[in-house]
Amino acid sequence: xxxxxxxxxxxxxxxxxxxxxxxxFYSAFGWPQAAxxxxxxxxxxxxxxxxxGLYPTTDLAADSGLRPGAARPPGEFSGVTLAxxxxxxxxxxxxLDTARAAGAHVTLDVADxxxxxxxxxxxxxxxxxxxxxxxxxxxxxxxRTVIP
Amino acid sequence: xxxxxxxxxxxxxxxxxxxxxxxxFYSAFGWPQAAxxxxxxxxxxxxxxxxxGLYPTTDLAADSGLRPGAARPPGEFSGVTLAxxxxxxxxxxxxLDTARAAGAHVTLDVADxxxxxxxxxxxxxxxxxxxxxxxxxxxxxxxRTVIP
Numbered sequence: 703x704x705x706x707x708x709x710x711x712x713x714x715x716x717x718x719x720x721x722x723x724x725x726x727f728y729s730a731f732g733w734p735q736a737a738x739x740x741x742x743x744x745x746x747x748x749x750x751x752x753x754x755g756l757y758p759t760t761d762l763a764a765d766s767g768l769r770p771g772a773a774r775p776p777g778e779f780s781g782v783t784l785a786x787x788x789x790x791x792x793x794x795x796x797x798l799d800t801a802r803a804a805g806a807h808v809t810l811d812v813a814d815x816x817x818x819x820x821x822x823x824x825x826x827x828x829x830x831x832x833x834x835x836x837x838x839x840x841x842x843x844x845x846r847t848v849i850p
Numbered sequence: 851x852x853x854x855x856x857x858x859x860x861x862x863x864x865x866x867x868x869x870x871x872x873x874x875f876y877s878a879f880g881w882p883q884a885a886x887x888x889x890x891x892x893x894x895x896x897x898x899x900x901x902x903g904l905y906p907t908t909d910l911a912a913d914s915g916l917r918p919g920a921a922r923p924p925g926e927f928s929g930v931t932l933a934x935x936x937x938x939x940x941x942x943x944x945x946l947d948t949a950r951a952a953g954a955h956v957t958l959d960v961a962d963x964x965x966x967x968x969x970x971x972x973x974x975x976x977x978x979x980x981x982x983x984x985x986x987x988x989x990x991x992x993x994r995t996v997i998p
Contacts, residue, residue, distance in 0.1 A: 708879045708945040708982070710898040712935035712995035714862060715981075717927065731856045736997040738987070746997045750858040751899035753997055755933075763927035766971040766979050767958030771926040778919040779865065779911035782930050782978065785903075787860035797856040810915030823914040830930065831914050834856070839886070847860035849884040849894045849901055
């Protein structure tokens, strides 16, 4: 862990319009849910290193001292991507199959980039963007992606 | 690490309008930068468990198969929060001081919630939302926040 004075990242919380719909979507990814999750209120998935929270957008905005924005039009970027780096091209394809079966909207099918990464992207029911990537330059050591 | 079939979260990438401005902002938090960062192109900060990437919003949108949206009006929620859980109320205050000195816009000053969390929130230069939290119910063990 970093000894940075401000600490490190603990929880990424996604604002969602329909909590049950999002729980169903993310359950397909195989991450365990925290027992502390409160049905109908908030849910956390254990991503191993950090936690993924799901919480109604209006509540999350209010808790943050902000007002909710208008719904994002389809195809418009939300401003943040969450990347899962994997150990092979096949793993990217398999993970994309899992996402697609869960109802993900694939915004970029598997493709090679000109910077040496094989990846695909999808959005969840609220337009949050995920990337699945195989980057030979970023080894995965003990389950953690290493950026040299 | 989780053995979930789709792997775990590796990199959170924030779309930014001015890369140098955002690098200066996040450098104040004490997280080391990856040597692989490319000046003027992309930067990664090592958050210990995962990485924080900074990349121009237009490029990040294009790489994800999406189009950039209109700039978010001030005070409007971006849809995602990134939480740093800390071990004490004092640590929350100290981290908020660090963020404020870096130019963060404080959207919620330190406050107790009715669900037992002491927290504060701020936005970065692009409106990405961070929460600093002391939650006595979520112990920090070996630097990792545990949600029971």
